[in-house]
Amino acid sequence: MRKAHKKLLLEIFDSLHEAHREIKKLMTRGSHEEALALMAQCQDAAVDIGTTIDDLEGDGTSAVKYLEKYCEALYQVHEGIIADMTGNKAFSFLEEKLNNAEKSLKNDIKVKLEILFMPYKSSMWDSLESIWREASADPDCDAYVVPIPYYDRNPDHSFGDFHYEGREFPKDVPVIHYENYDLEERRPDIIYIHNPYDGENLVTSVDPRFYSGELKKHTDMLVYVPYFVWKPFDPQNAEEVKTRIPFCTPPSVRNLDRVVTLTDYMRDLHVKAFISRFGGDLLTRKEAEKKFIVAGSPKIDKMLSLTAENTGVPEEWLKLTENKKVVFYNTSLSGLLNSPEQYLSKLQMVINFFKERSDCVLLWRPHPLMESTIHSMTPALMNGYMNIKNRFIADQSGIFDDTPDTLKAIYLSDMIYGDISSVCTQFEQLGLPVLYQDISGNDRSALEEWIEASPKKHTERPGADYISNGAKIHRMIKSQVIGG
Structure with missing residues (x-):
């Protein structure tokens, strides 16, 4: 049963408890007709609760069986009023039956x-x-x-x-x-x-x-x-x-x-x-x-669960990267917006650097909103960016990843280079090499040393006790x- 439905039913129970207190007062002062009319309303409310429970949970619940006993109790009190039953006795009798039904609703019917x-x-x-x-x-x-x-x-x-x-x-x-x-x-x-x-x-x-x-x-x-x-x-x-x-x-x-x-x-x-x-x-x-x-x-x-099978890495990517280190090139929106023209120059420099190497492959995955951001914030740079991107794809010396998610790139890559972002943090969490690029300077030597020192990865999958x-x-x- 949905929580909202259960809450609503329990609120009706609260109203029934209040009605019992009113019935007690009415009986004590001899207003029997008003007490009988209020009991009829209690009966209608109990039937409505039972119908709702049947609709939501199916027939045969304990709560509905207790509600049926509550309705029988209402009838007995109705007859008792005619036979001069006291208000206190009627109140205790009705409360006992109603409490049983309420407890069953609370404890026997789980919230979904x-x-x-x-x-x-x-x-x-x-x-x-x-x-x-x-x-x-x-x-x-x-x-x-x-x-x-x-x-x-x-x-x-x-x-x-x-x-x-x-x-x-x-x-x-x-x-x-x-x-x-x-x-x-x-x-x-x-x-x-x-x-x-x-x-x-x-x-x-x-x-x-x-x-x-x-x-x-x-x-x-x-x-x-x-x-x-x-x-x-x-x-x-x-x-x-x-x-x-x-x-x-x-x-x-x-x-x-x-x-x-x-x-x-x-x-x-x-x-x-x-x-x-x-x-x-x-x-x-x-x-x-x-x-x-x-x-x-x-x-x-997600990173810990990746395999070649569940990521669907394309066969051409596997062939291009066979026996080579794969460097995830991470380009972010903040890097672009901070120095737009300088950023494009850096992109071209990095692509040229990896094109000259035979021991590793550049896997470039721009932020998924890169082109939208250029269009919205720096539209004058769109042609320059698209030229760099299209030449890289046509050259086929690396991988341009514009798939819907990062999973293929993360699975295939041994290390990550580029701008600070959450993807870099994910690599750090798994103990994989991370190097941040220097947009304003030439970090070629640092990049060469880092690639040489970084091994291909071996990631342990989590054990059965991993939460x-x-x-x-x-x-x-x-x-x-x-x-x-």
């Missing part, structure tokens, strides 16, 4: 949660996937995946091209079209999202129908799981902490019931940022302490919803 996952980009599904898998396997939950549409932003920040990526999710993920899931009617117990920016992202925007304020109208537990993994940093470094603060309080943060963080000190940073932005009063502090939780990242779970971050998140949120 409806959990809704609302990703927008298929390439970011790994930030939610292990939670969904855990919820799908939980007999106490019904889990649904409803990808939501989004728009690119034009240079004037108006909505541009419309995108819906529901067809790009893994085949074993059953997807429901957003038009076929009625949020208002279904009112899921939990909603998970990985885009917290509402209308304030200058590159893309999810459809406004799915901004956090709209989602919050239809659930009591809206959870944000970051689509990125933060690079570890020194919490004593004031400058570095300062750069992280904006990510701690995204536009949707007041609408979010929970925000998942990676470590204790990252949670502490989120709490401090929230209090700094919204005030230090007691209510704000309590909200912050409750809102931010530590449970790791599902993206790490995934997705499992931790699911169990924590489920417990809080049921317990709350």
Whole structure:
């Protein structure tokens, strides 16, 4: 039974207890006709509860059998009033029967949660996937995946091209079209999202129908799981902490019931940022302490689960990289926007460097919003970027990865080079070599030394006792919803 249904039925039980107290008063002062009329209403309410339970749980539940005994008790009290039964005796008798039915509803009928996952980009599904898998396997939950549409932003920040990526999710993920899931009617117990920016992202925007304020109208537990993994940093470094603060309080943060963080000190940073932005009063502090939780990242779970089979690495990639080191070239939006023209020069330099080497292969995977960002923020550079990209693809000396997710690239790569991003943090979490590029200088020598010193990877798969971050998140949120 859904939590909302159970809550509603228990509220009717509360009304019945109140009615019993009123019946007792009416009988004590001799208002028998009014007491009888109120008992008739109690009987109707009990029948409605029983019908609802039958509809939701099927016939034969203990709760309905106890409700039937309660209805018999109402009849006996009805007859007792005629025979001068006292109000106290009637009250005790009805309460005993009603309590049995109420306890059975609470204890014998389990709550079944409806959990809704609302990703927008298929390439970011790994930030939610292990939670969904855990919820799908939980007999106490019904889990649904409803990808939501989004728009690119034009240079004037108006909505541009419309995108819906529901067809790009893994085949074993059953997807429901957003038009076929009625949020208002279904009112899921939990909603998970990985885009917290509402209308304030200058590159893309999810459809406004799915901004956090709209989602919050239809659930009591809206959870944000970051689509990125933060690079570890020194919490004593004031400058570095300062750069992280904006990510701690995204536009949707007041609408979010929970925000998942990676470590204790990252949670502490989120709490401090929230209090700094919204005030230090007691209510704000309590909200912050409750809102931010530590449970790791599902993206790490995904990396640990990768195989050649489940990633579907193309055969031509395997042939090109055979007996060679594979370097994941990670190019980010921040790197581009900080120094656009210099960045394009760096791209060409790196491509030329790897083209000269026979011992390794460059696997270039730009940020999935790279072209949208150039179009929106630096449109004058679009031709230059596209020329570099198209020449690299035509040359066939490396791999250009524009597949829906990072999984193939992560599985195939031995190391990662490029801009700071959550993908680099994922490599660090697995103990794989990471080197950050210097946009403003020539890091050729450092790159050569790093490649020479870095071996091909050998990643151990987790053992049977491994508890995934997705499992931790699911169990924590489920417990809080049921317990709350």
